[in-house]
Amino acid sequence: MEIGIGLPAAVPGTDGATIVEWAESASDAGFPSLGVLDRIVYDSYDPIAVLGAAAAIADARLIGAVLLVPFRGSGAVIAKQLASVDRLSLGRLTVAVVVGDREDDYAVSGADFERRGPDHDRMLEEMHLAWRGEAMGVTGSIGPTPAQHGGPPVLVGGYGPAAIRRVVRYGAGWISGGGGPEAFRRTADRVRAAWAESDREGDPYLAAMGHFALGEHGRAVARRYLTDYYGFLGGDAAESIAARALTDTETLRREIDGYEAAGCDELVLFPCSADPDEIDLLAQAALAAESAR
Numbered sequence: 001m002e003i004g005i006g007l008p009a010a011v012p013g014t015d016g017a018t019i020v021e022w023a024e025s026a027s028d029a030g031f032p033s034l035g036v037l038d039r040i041v042y043d044s045y046d047p048i049a050v051l052g053a054a055a056a057i058a059d060a061r062l063i064g065a066v067l068l069v070p071f072r073g074s075g076a077v078i079a080k081q082l083a084s085v086d087r088l089s090l091g092r093l094t095v096a097v098v099v100g101d102r103e104d105d106y107a108v109s110g111a112d113f114e115r116r117g118p119d120h121d122r123m124l125e126e127m128h129l130a131w132r133g134e135a136m137g138v139t140g141s142i143g144p145t146p147a148q149h150g151g152p153p154v155l156v157g158g159y160g161p162a163a164i165r166r167v168v169r170y171g172a173g174w175i176s177g178g179g180g181p182e183a184f185r186r187t188a189d190r191v192r193a194a195w196a197e198s199d200r201e202g203d204p205y206l207a208a209m210g211h212f213a214l215g216e217h218g219r220a221v222a223r224r225y226l227t228d229y230y231g232f233l234g235g236d237a238a239e240s241i242a243a244r245a246l247t248d249t250e251t252l253r254r255e256i257d258g259y260e261a262a263g264c265d266e267l268v269l270f271p272c273s274a275d276p277d278e279i280d281l282l283a284q285a286a287l288a289a290e291s292a293r
Contacts, residue, residue, distance in 0.1 A: 001260040003286045004033030004063060005279065006209075006270030009050045011225065012043035014274040019050060020057060021276055027058035029283045033094070035063040035209075035268040040071065040105040042229070048081050055089035062089055065096035065175060065209060065268055066157050070119040071111040075126025076142055083131060083146040091147035096175045096207070097124070098157035102232055117162055124170045127151070155207055159187050167191055168198045173205030173265070180244060181258030184208050188263055206265050210255065211245045213272040214281035218247035225272040245272060252282075253289040 005026050008014045026034055034054055036047035051062050062085065072078050086093040099116050100106075106113040130142040131151025146152060153172035156163060164187075167174045174191045176184045188206050195204045213222040222245035230238040246252045246269065259267050271278050 001256070001264050002032045002266045003256065003282075004035055004061075004266055004268035005031045005282060006035040006037065006065075006268060007050060007054065008271050008274035009047065010037040010039065010042065010044040010229065011271065011274045012228075014045075018274050018276070019045065020053065022274070022279065023054040023058040023060075025276060025279050027060040029279055031060055031279075031283070033061040033063050033266065033268060034058060035065040035096075035270060037270060038064075038066060038068045038100075039102065040108055041102070048078075048085065051085045051093065052088060055085055055092070059092075061092045061094060063094045063096060063207075063268060065094075065155070065207070066098040066177070067095060068100035068102075068105065069097045069123050070099060070116040071106050071109040072123070073109070073111060075123030076130055076136060078123065079127040079130035079151075080142050080144075082127070082152060083142075083144055086146040086148055086152045087144050089147070091152075093148070093152040094155065094172075095152050096155040096157060098175075098177070099163075104232070121166065124154070124166065127154075128170060153205065155205065164191055164194050167204060168194050168200060171204070173207065175206075176208040176264075178209055178211075178241065178244065181255065181262045181264075184259060184264060185262035192263075206263060208259055208264050208267050210267060210269050211241075211272055212252065212269045212282060213245055213247050213278070214249070214252075214285060215273060215275055215277055218272075219245075222247055222272040249285040249288055252285045256286070256289045 007022050036050045038047045099120050103113050131146050133141040155173050155175040156167045156171040157175045223242040226242035227238040230241045
C-alpha cells in the first residue's frame with residue numbers, strides 16, 4: 001500500500017510559498033502522490049489551481065482528492081481544466097470526485113443542492129466524452145487531449161448504492177472519505193462485488209483519506225483545524241472526525257496496518273498544519289510503520 005500526502009491548501013492562512021515548498025519537499029521526500037481538497041466557502045485554495053502549480057514543480061503523482069464536481073456546473077469546463085493539468089503533469093493526474101454535502105458551497109455557486117446526484121452523473125458523462133475526443137462544437141472536440149489515453153483515472157467517493165454504481169460506470173476505483181479501516185473494508189467489499197458482477201476488467205483501485213498532525217501539540221492542532229473544517233456537520237460529528245486524526249507514530253502504524261489488511265491500495269494523509277516539518281515527521285513515521293511490518 002502506498003502512502004500519499006496532502007498539500008496544506010485547505011489549512012487557513014497558508015501562503016502560496018508554503019504550498020510550493022510542500023509540493024517540492026514532499027516529492028523530494030519520496031511520497032508517491034500529492035493530494036488536494038475542495039471547498040468554496042472556506043479559507044482554502046482552488047484545488048485545480050494548486051494541481052496546476054504542483055504539476056510544474058513536483059515529480060509525484062497528483063490526486064485531485066476530492067473534487068466536488070456538481071457545483072462546478074459544466075462537465076465540459078472541468079474536463080478541459082483537468083485535461084490541461086494532466087498534460088502539464090505529463091500524465092501524472094488521478095481525479096477523485098464526490099457529490100459533497102456542504103449546502104453553502106452549492107448556494108454560493110448557484111448549483112442545485114437537491115439535484116447534485118443527477119448533476120454529478122451528467123457531468124461525469126460529459127467529462128469522459130470530452131476526454132475521448134467526442135465532437136462537441138463547431139471546431140470539434142475539447143482540447144487539450146489528456147496525456148493519459150481516455151483521460152486521467154477517476155476515483156469515485158461515497159458510500160451508498162449511487163456511489164458504487166458510479167464507480168463501476170465511470171471510475172477506475174473508489175476512495176473512502178475517512179472513518180477508519182473497518183468502515184473502509186465494508187464499502188470496499190461492496191465495490192469489489194459490484195465490479196466483479198459488471199463487465200469491467202481487472203480490479204478497482206481502492207484508496208482512502210485521513211488527517212494527521214505529528215508535530216508538537218499535534219492533538220490540539222488537529223482538533224482546532226478539523227472541528228472548524230467539519231463544523232458544518234455539527235459538534236459531535238466534527239469532534240469524532242478530529243478524534244480520528246493521526247497524531248503519534250503508534251496510532252499511525254495501526255492505521256496503516258488496518259488499511260493494508262482491508263485491501264487498500266493507497267492511503268492519502270492530509271495535514272492539519274502547514275508546518276513543513278510535518279512532511280519529514282510523516283515520512284519518518286511511515287518508514288517506521290513499514291519497518292515494523
